[in-house]
Amino acid sequence: MAYNDYEIVMGLETHVELKTNTKIYCNCTTDFGGDPNTHCCPVCIGLPGTLPVLNEKVVEFAIRAGLATNCEIQEYSKQDRKNYFYPDLPKAYQISQFDLPLCYEGKVDIIVDGVKKDIGITRIHIEEDAGKLLHESIPGSLVDYNRGGVPLIEIVSEPDLRSSDEVKVYLEKIKTMLKYIDVSDCKMQEGSLRCDVNISVRKHGETKFGTRTELKNMNSFAYIIKAIGYESKRQIDFIEAGGTIVQETRRWDEVHGVTESMRGKEEAHDYRYFPDPDLMPIVTTKEKIKNIKDTLPELPEAKKERYIGQFGLTPYDANLIADYKNVAEFFETSIDGIKTPKTVANMIIGDIYSRFDTEEEKEDFNIPVSPSQFNELVKVIESGMISNSIGKKVLEEMWETGKAPMQIIEEKGLKQMDNQDELREIVRKVLAANPQAVEEYKGGKEKAFMSLVGGVMKETKGKANPQMVNDVMKEELK
């Protein structure tokens, strides 16, 4: 039996908490954490007689997400009740959207192993999050409704994903995009991005989909990858052994590294969806959609292409900058009036990124150097006043002290030496002190030349204009 005979088919349901200030149907804060049940009111704990009032920001955020994923926007949409009993769901129904989601029929493209591929987006709808059950500290369970009523969007993909690599790239793409358009923090460790994976296998060449299982509620890339690996193998093994996969919901057990059945098709909930009579239809005009579209920032994909075409960045560097909204902003502000934006990119990637330990720091890009100071530094380097390597030192000093680059250069006397006569003096001095290297150079050893230049740089504490040192040195060695 060969696993390679099989193809894995997956579709994702990605739940993303929106970063509105208040909850979807009341005025409670959406802040993460807080003592249990302190971010709650009669509405979000579902006390009798309370009514939901839709937070308009939620609609706007969902439409932003829809536009960023090339979706159509439903002009007449509604909210439905999804009925089921669970202690974390105060009203015993979740307000969601059933047949008229806000956004539908979109796509995002992903690149895996250099190959570009479209992943269809079936729909994006809005809904409310549930609370959280706590099983520690006492016999029995406690429930915390702080998260209840935090707005979510659910992004449902078509079954277009074929490998865990594709899933990873797709999720990363969604995450980058949502952060970019400023609708979510996508903090997986806080549960603000979670996903269900619908997964089936079939032999290559088969046109019909296999029976799928649903892996529920995973909130770490690592778990998702492991769960897909385990579940696809399990399904293939089972089929190869003559079994038939049954449609069911499974959960990833991280401790044992297996997926296990939660409930089968027979035990599946009948959610009895029906339009929520407490809420009016959501009517979105073409004009409103256009207004939202106009406020969307340039998306990472477009930025990358512009960075490559307009600024001559390599695709690799363009990715490293455009993927982070704050970095891209910094980059674009600091290249103002710069002849070689590539230098700026190199310095960000080489000199600034190296100071970060975590991905989060890169994302936040909360640095003590302002874009205008950075721009000034690059300009000074471009003008030849200081060399690249002095530039690094100045940046370091800027980082520590917050001083402007020119101030540092003047205070520390770091201005590049470009007085030819002065330099010639020093070159001669170095040559005289290193007769052996001079001999070697004349004997054809190029390396010796570099060590002589190095001597000059050392003598001038790196301030010598390198090009000029080269030229003068060559003249003197003739």
Next chain:
Amino acid sequence: MELHDKTVHELCDMLDNNETTSVELTKACFNRIKDVEDKVQAFITITEDAALKQAEETDKKRKNGEVLGILHGIPMAIKDNMCTEGILTTCGSKMLSNFVPPYTSTAVNKLNTAGCILLGKTNMDEFAMGSSTENSYFKKTKNPWDLNRVPGGSSGGSAAAVAACEAPFSLGSDTGGSIRQPAHYCGVVGMKPTYGSVSRYGLVAFASSLDQIGPFTKDVHDMALILSTITGHDPKDSTSYPREYPDFTKALNQDVRGMKIALPKEFFGKGINEEVKSAVMNVAKKYESMGAKVEEVSMPMSDYALPVYYLIACAEASSNLARYDGIRFGYRAQDVESLDDLYKKTRSEGFGDEVKRRIILGTYALSSGYYDAYYKKAQQVRTLIKKEFDDVYKNYDMILTPTGPTVAFEFGQNSDNPLEMYMNDICTVPINIAGVPAMSMNCGFDSKGMPIGMQLVGKHFDEFNILKLAHAMEKELGLNNKSKL
């Protein structure tokens, strides 16, 4: 005439003229309650201490020239499905027998702000499901006109409290007739305003798309006063309609000449008691003699109103009542073995039979595979019923019907047969489905002296013309609406 017998507008005048005080009024009400409540059983909770304290403060304010509104100092009773902060709100159910809400419903809040004094919370059919108030977990309210008869329902306590002069006015809620039918049975005035004109925030939901809060009063003038106070847009209720509401007292003492009134023959047909029919026909004749134009029309879709109502109301109720699970508030069953067990026992023990019957019916109507045949079909027919009302209103200003097929029945008479009980709603249910306003007012008595109600049904947001026609008829009939209790 004693203080407790007086109408709200009479009491307002007395307060304004310093002929009485709020404390005096409130005491008069509690004295009346002490005298008759044993017989009537209209209240679940009486808030005497708080009421007297509030009345004192109200009087103090008045003395200082600070009058909150026209109703400053007037006592009231509230149906026990409207949340009142710090005061038990049971919905007539064991399920909420211990529920003290931390907030007050908008309608009650508006009355509080206007200076009204809460006397107590009134009895009702459990979760407003019923037509006789016999479905209350707590007690059976009696009809003040005949203590062997039901007061109607589900707002039976609120209707009886006003009819027995325990409260000058009260609030009820009406999902399929729960204000108008008890008003008819108890000989008082009861209005279900247009859906969306009174906020539902804080009204414990039965069927969200049909529920509407409205007043019970002793006469039409009082109705205009209370209605002017409780209507208005509420940002906390998305279904509340943003518009300006008129001063309804302007509808009083107006000429009704030239108004066009429709009598839909389906509301006068099979099952309608002859004495009821002739009382309402008498009203029709009088309107004609007053210069209004009265014509018979046909509204065949109203035959479908009852099944449509029971499907939609029960479907919504099955979802609205799912939150009573014993987890956060209300009744919780003891000695349970699992979460499922907790749910099952809590709901089995906490709900009464009628509530369970409707939850089961509604759950079924929404179930996968049945949704299209029941819930969706019902919504489609609802659209047709609405259209039929719209069509009538193209040619008429008002629809006149009986409020119910019979006068108040005796205890136990209909309680064995739910279907027959549902027939009591046949004249009132179509109005909730269409969302239009309607009011019941006494228009005569049967041979045994039981009051008979007539129902005026207006266009959307046209409570004004209802009050206009009603006030004219009230003056014309000059009935003595006081029970002998």
